[in-house]
Amino acid sequence: MPMFVTRSGLILFVFFLTCFAGLQSVAAKEDSSRELFEQYKSLILQVKILYTASGKKSSIGTGFLVKQGGYIVTNYHVVADLLLKPQQYNAVYITESGKTGQLKVVSVDVVHDLALLKADLDNQAYFEFNPEPIQKGTEVYSLGNPRDLGFVILSGNHGGLVEPSLYEKIHFIGALEPGMSGGPSFTVDGKVVGVNVATAGNLLSFLVPSKHVVKMLEDARSLPQNLLVLAQQQLQANQSTYMSDFIRHPIKTTRLGRYRVPDKLSETFRCWGGDVLSKPKPYQIIEQSCESKDDIFLNEDHSTGTVSYKHLLISSDKLDAFKFYTLFEAKFSRLLMAVEGREEDVTNFSCQEKFVVNHGLHLKVVYCARGYKKFFGLYDVVLKAATVDQKKMGLQTALLLTGVSFQNAQQFAKKYLDSITWQQ
Amino acid sequence: MATIIILEALDKNAKVQHRHFIQSLPYYVGRGYSNDLVLDDDFISPEHIKIDLDVEGNLVTSDMGSTNGLYLFNNSQRVSSTIAKTGTEIRIGHTRLRFRKPDYLVKEALKDSLHDHLLSRVMNKRWLLVLLWVAVLSVIAIDQYIGNFNQYSIAKLLSQLLFDYIVVAVWVAGWVVANRLTTNATNFGAHLFVAGLGYASLVLLDGFSHYISYVFSMAEQRLWLEYGTTLLVISAVFYGHLRYCSLAMPKRVVATAAGVSLSVVSLMWFQDAVDDSFSNTIDLTVRLKPPVFNVVVSDQLSEFFASSATLKEQVDQETTRGRDSK
Numbered sequence: 001m002p003m004f005v006t007r008s009g010l011i012l013f014v015f016f017l018t019c020f021a022g023l024q025s026v027a028a029k030e031d032s033s034r035e036l037f038e039q040y041k042s043l044i045l046q047v048k049i050l051y052t053a054s055g056k057k058s059s060i061g062t063g064f065l066v067k068q069g070g071y072i073v074t075n076y077h078v079v080a081d082l083l084l085k086p087q088q089y090n091a092v093y094i095t096e097s098g099k100t101g102q103l104k105v106v107s108v109d110v111v112h113d114l115a116l117l118k119a120d121l122d123n124q125a126y127f128e129f130n131p132e133p134i135q136k137g138t139e140v141y142s143l144g145n146p147r148d149l150g151f152v153i154l155s156g157n158h159g160g161l162v163e164p165s166l167y168e169k170i171h172f173i174g175a176l177e178p179g180m181s182g183g184p185s186f187t188v189d190g191k192v193v194g195v196n197v198a199t200a201g202n203l204l205s206f207l208v209p210s211k212h213v214v215k216m217l218e219d220a221r222s223l224p225q226n227l228l229v230l231a232q233q234q235l236q237a238n239q240s241t242y243m244s245d246f247i248r249h250p251i252k253t254t255r256l257g258r259y260r261v262p263d264k265l266s267e268t269f270r271c272w273g274g275d276v277l278s279k280p281k282p283y284q285i286i287e288q289s290c291e292s293k294d295d296i297f298l299n300e301d302h303s304t305g306t307v308s309y310k311h312l313l314i315s316s317d318k319l320d321a322f323k324f325y326t327l328f329e330a331k332f333s334r335l336l337m338a339v340e341g342r343e344e345d346v347t348n349f350s351c352q353e354k355f356v357v358n359h360g361l362h363l364k365v366v367y368c369a370r371g372y373k374k375f376f377g378l379y380d381v382v383l384k385a386a387t388v389d390q391k392k393m394g395l396q397t398a399l400l401l402t403g404v405s406f407q408n409a410q411q412f413a414k415k416y417l418d419s420i421t422w423q424q
Numbered sequence: 425m426a427t428i429i430i431l432e433a434l435d436k437n438a439k440v441q442h443r444h445f446i447q448s449l450p451y452y453v454g455r456g457y458s459n460d461l462v463l464d465d466d467f468i469s470p471e472h473i474k475i476d477l478d479v480e481g482n483l484v485t486s487d488m489g490s491t492n493g494l495y496l497f498n499n500s501q502r503v504s505s506t507i508a509k510t511g512t513e514i515r516i517g518h519t520r521l522r523f524r525k526p527d528y529l530v531k532e533a534l535k536d537s538l539h540d541h542l543l544s545r546v547m548n549k550r551w552l553l554v555l556l557w558v559a560v561l562s563v564i565a566i567d568q569y570i571g572n573f574n575q576y577s578i579a580k581l582l583s584q585l586l587f588d589y590i591v592v593a594v595w596v597a598g599w600v601v602a603n604r605l606t607t608n609a610t611n612f613g614a615h616l617f618v619a620g621l622g623y624a625s626l627v628l629l630d631g632f633s634h635y636i637s638y639v640f641s642m643a644e645q646r647l648w649l650e651y652g653t654t655l656l657v658i659s660a661v662f663y664g665h666l667r668y669c670s671l672a673m674p675k676r677v678v679a680t681a682a683g684v685s686l687s688v689v690s691l692m693w694f695q696d697a698v699d700d701s702f703s704n705t706i707d708l709t710v711r712l713k714p715p716v717f718n719v720v721v722s723d724q725l726s727e728f729f730a731s732s733a734t735l736k737e738q739v740d741q742e743t744t745r746g747r748d749s750k
Contacts, residue, residue: 055568075431281574319573321714327573329712336706343702347742351708352735353641362718365728368706369735369745379739382706389715406736414729 012346032188034127036141037153040190043127045184046145047074047103049115051083052090062144062183062196063093066129066217070121072103073196073213074111075184077297081104083227084299084374093119096151107220111238111296111305112212113197116220127184130191131211136160138173141187142196144180156185158193162206163266166242166305167205169236169293170194172324176205183400221379232375235403238305239378243408246307251419257286259387259395260421261377265307274312280369282318283327287311296403302345304403309416312338314394324392331357332386336398338362339370339380346380347371355388359421361391361424367413369406374385381409385417395420429475429483431461434513434520448474453516459495467492467517475508483508483523502591526572544619547706553617560624568628592619602668618664622657629653638711639720646709651689658685 043065049058063069070092082089084104091103099121107116138158145151156174171186176196184192185207194207248267254263264271273288282333291308298304314331316324339349349367365385372378383399399416401409429446431453444461452459456470463472469490478484486505487494493502497513497520506514510525546552568581601617633649636642642649663681671676725733 003461029706048568067632103638160634168732234657283573321716322570323573325712325714326571330573331714333709338705341704346704348703349706349708350735350738350742351644351706352732353643353708353710354731355641355718355720355723356725356728358725362722364710364712366706366708366710367728367732367735368708369732370738372741373433373743376743381475383705384710386710386712392716394712410729414725418725 003073014062019398020410024160025036031344033141033153036150036188036190036323040127040143040184040186041151043114043123043125044145044147044151045072045095045119046151047078047182048094049074049089050092052088053105057148058089059143059178060148062179063183064143064182064192064196065121065123065126066213067126068123070116070119070123071106071126071217073184073195073216074115074117074120075195075208076110076115077197078182079108079115079117080297080299082107083231089178091117093117095121105227106108107216108227108231108232108296109212111209111234112216113297114195114213114216118314128190129184129191129210129214130187131188131191131209132157132194133161134158134187139172140183140185140193141176141188142172142176142180142183144176144183144196146177146179148179149311156203156205165294166268166292167296168209170209172196172205172207173203173237174205175203180240189392190302205341228374235304235375235378238296242402243412247408247411247415251415253419253421255287256290256395257315257393258423259313259394260419261288261311261397262290262309263417264290266294267401268294269307270274279402283314283316283324283329284404286313298345299342302341304372304380304402309397309399312396313393314396317392319392321391328394328396330388332396333382334386336397336399336400338366338381339382339402341370341380345373347373349382356385356417358418360422361387361422362389363417365417369409372403375403377405378403379406379409380404381406381413383413383416385420387422429508430524430526430527431475432522432524433463434522436520438520446475450474452488453521454490463517465517465519468519472516473514478507485514487691490516496556553613556617557620560620563624563628567631570631573625577745588623595619599665599669606669609668612667615665618661621664622661625655626653629657632709635713635717637692638713639717641720643708643710645695655685655694658688 014022032309041327045063047061049060050056053056058081059078062076064076066073082091092100092103093103094100097230101120103119106118116160136158139155141153143151143153143157146263156172156173159171159173162169168194172194180196181198183196183280185194186192186198192210192213194209195213196205197208198206229421250264252263253260269290269292270288271287271288275284275286275300277347287310289308289310292306294305295303296305312331312335314328316327319327347370349368351366353364353366356363356365363385365383368382370382371381381404384397386396387394397420399413401412430444430482431444433441435441446460451461452471452474453461453463454464454470455465455468455497455571459471469488469492471488472490473485473494474488475483475485483622484505485494494504494506495502495515498504506512508514508523510523510528513520515521521561540652546556564585568584585690596612596615596619599619600612603609603615612678630653633653637646637649662684663677666677666680669672
């Protein structure tokens with residue numbers, strides 16, 4: 001018994017020591033955080049989007065001063081409503097000291113989720129940027145107004161670039177909260193490395209690299225009058241960059257049954273799949289899916305700039321050909337049925353349907369497209385194809401390209417379909 | 425008296441209610457029992473009109489001083505007398521009378537198509553009826569068999585079809601009641617048969633249209649296939665039912681059946697034409713059928729994508745329309 005007491009006492013002692021050591025380091029961190037907060041709190045403000053009709057709050061975010069004359073950077077997604085429906089919304093700012101005023105959107109970078117705003121502030125001080133890559137693990141501080149509860153500072157670590165990805169982001173190891181979107185994340189010397197943009201759960205958050213902010217500030221001198229036109233040009237340029245890349249390079253294929261089908265297009269994709277072996281069912285399905293890791297926020301119900309595809313290998317040795325094709329037809333109609341978007345954003349889909357023969361494969365091919373109403377010249381395109389030359393086996397594939405030019409979609413869809421072959 | 429005159433009392437639809445042969449003149453018509461023709465019409469006087477020949481040999485009808493007078497039919501001018509020719513119609517009180525002569529030509533007899541009708545002949549042959557019912561049930565069974573790729577059981581099949589059966593039963597009951605009201609006969613067997621045949625045709629034609637849609641890549645024209653099927657089946661079914669319910673001429677039955685089906689299809693078309701609601705789904709049911717049905721020449725890959733220029737035009741049109749309406 002005494003033995004036991006001694007041992008548990010020892011354990012307790014060690015435990016307490018650890019605690020105190022922990023407390024000590026936390027205290028040191030808190031000191032520097034407090035200092036930094038005091039130093040920079042006057043350079044941040046809360047951005048509130050209000051319904052013009054009722055004056056009620058629609059959404060909130062954080063912004064920070066980047067230039068003399070009241071220029072403020074925040075996220076595009078914070079002010080998206082204001083840009084898309086200027087009659088319905090207006091934006092105001094509230095500083096840490098309680099000063100408020102109207103905000104105007106001056107520029108956007110819709111691809112990197114950034115917006116430049118102007119307030120009637122006569123500021124001398126503003127944040128500086130560090131657009132160079134910094135070492136992983138460097139201490140980074142983030143300012144913002146989480147959930148409308150008041151300004152806070154929180155510290156985390158620079159997790160490096162999230163790679164590879166279509167839309168470059170910095171991994172921030174810290175707990176960003178909704179409402180902190182658009183706030184600055186900076187090193188201990190006050191240089192901004194990124195803009196808070198998204199959170200993906202506990203301690204996993206993302207920043208837009210500050211080089212994009214620097215670029216937006218530079219570009220802001222020569223802008224088209226209409227910001228929607230600017231956003232449309234950015235989306236066009238962006239899709240053209242990555243689509244021409246996909247069109248130029250050969251499509252790597254993988255085996256699916258006796259077919260070869262498109263594999264991971266590049267490292268910016270994630271793929272998964274598996275057998276759907278439903279035991280009591282007289283058929284079997286093998287599935288493979290891939291999608292690009294990131295998307296571009298346009299509004300709450302519509303994001304764009306994605307590439308995704310899915311293959312189904314369906315076979316049966318129990319069903320006869322008629323029954324099999326009933327199953328095959330049912331699966332095909334459920335393959336990629338809906339694509340997000342609202343009536344004010346996109347048109348309905350229009351489709352064409354034909355038999356196509358390629359590499360000796362007989363396919364039923366459906367090609368559908370819908371147009372973007374606010375960003376003319378951009379389309380969501382769906383390609384669906386099913387092989388129809390086997391009695392009790394078939395391959396189905398569906399490709400979805402969002403926010404692309406018609407020509408790029410057509411070229412890539414053709415290449416995609418052409419990469420599907422049958423192995424003897 | 426040289427010729428026999430026939431006096432006909434008509435109802436409001438000009439159908440003859442009773443017919444009288446005037447054998448001798450003068451001929452008296454009224455409510456009183458001393459008349460040659462006694463009419464029980466409270467608006468007719470006891471001694472109302474006299475029919476006789478005048479000096480020139482014309483047949484003349486004259487008012488005998490009645491309370492409500494004598495009128496030519498469809499004429500509000502009261503007359504004291506009128507010359508009656510064959511076809512002349514007069515009104516006394518609330519009664520309509522017409523003069524005819526025996527040489528009046530009547531139309532040829534109508535062909536009795538009801539009892540000579542193909543359906544009736546079929547209905548009279550029990551074995552044929554049974555055979556057709558077997559065919560109807562087979563069509564439904566085959567459709568269900570092909571349409572089910574999971575485990576297939578009779579109980580499940582029957583329960584799936586229960587709703588259909590109820591609809592058919594209510595439909596048949598409706599026609600039987602209508603038949604009873606119009607012709608005094610129920611013709612239950614006939615209506616059941618027509619409904620069954622209609623149901624099977626609907627199933628058959630629907631399935632058939634799927635194959636047409638597949639073979640000719642007509643998923644976009646799905647609605648037109650649907651309209652065609654509906655038009656065909658509804659007109660046939662209505663024709664079948666109406667033949668038993670009415671004694672009307674076949675032409676009128678055909679017209680009614682066509683009219684009903686056309687209005688149903690127009691209504692469907694109208695509903696689809698008005699519905700331009702937004703949907704973010706691909707609203708295209710592409711049919712897939714076994715390789716035996718690959719009979720149409722396929723496109724090459726480049727041909728297929730070359731034809732997508734039309735698709736772009738279509739989408740761009742809708743995009744601009746959407747923006748203009750804003």
